[in-house]
Amino acid sequence: MMNDMVKQETVAARGQALRAGIFDGPQDDHQYLTFMLGAEIFAINILNIKEIIEYGDLTLVPKMPGFIRGVINLRGAVVPVIDLAARFDKGDAAISRKSCIVIIEVLQETGHQVIGVLVDAVNEVLEIAADQIEPVPSFGAKIRTDFIDGMGKVDQKFVILLNVNQVLSVDEMAELVVV
Numbered sequence: 001m002m003n004d005m006v007k008q009e010t011v012a013a014r015g016q017a018l019r020a021g022i023f024d025g026p027q028d029d030h031q032y033l034t035f036m037l038g039a040e041i042f043a044i045n046i047l048n049i050k051e052i053i054e055y056g057d058l059t060l061v062p063k064m065p066g067f068i069r070g071v072i073n074l075r076g077a078v079v080p081v082i083d084l085a086a087r088f089d090k091g092d093a094a095i096s097r098k099s100c101i102v103i104i105e106v107l108q109e110t111g112h113q114v115i116g117v118l119v120d121a122v123n124e125v126l127e128i129a130a131d132q133i134e135p136v137p138s139f140g141a142k143i144r145t146d147f148i149d150g151m152g153k154v155d156q157k158f159v160i161l162l163n164v165n166q167v168l169s170v171d172e173m174a175e176l177v178v179v
Contacts, residue, residue: 033122034122034124037120042159043159043161048104048164049102050104055100067083079115081101082115084118096121098120099119102117104117128154132152133150134158
């Protein structure tokens with residue numbers, strides 16, 4: 001568990017350095033935080049990652065779509081938590097000891113929005129060169145193609161690179177709220 005916390009702090013620090021423009025790593029490669037949803041591997045560009053926290057202490061909000069698990073208090077700020085499995089119509093995520101909330105900053109029309117996403121497990125940060133990213137497939141993916149930035153080739157496997165601004169579009173999610 002301590003190793004996981006160190007890994008999470010490293011991811012958050014690397015993301016902050018990249019956002020601030022002070023990371024001196026390779027410029028040709030893009031770094032992605034990889035995580036599991038069921039048996040599939042997904043990734044989000046670490047420029048969008050603020051931190052990773054343990055799952056817990058959610059407050060339920062009435063009349064929200066099923067994919068919104070609730071809100072958390074993150075250092076005094078109210079942060080909505082989205083169940084990515086439910087958002088992708090795969091049913092609610094089963095909570096385990098590896099479940100965690102990835103805190104993501106997305107760009108919306110009204111400015112930056114901080115949103116938590118529930119994932120089954122966080123894997124690692126990978127560098128994926130631009131020439132190792134395939135375009136979005138036109139069929140065969142089990143999620144909407146506008147949710148995908150590309151398919152990263154890593155060790156003979158594909159990693160689904162998510163477009164967090166589409167997946168976590170506050171405007172679109174607001175339209176799904178039950179009235």
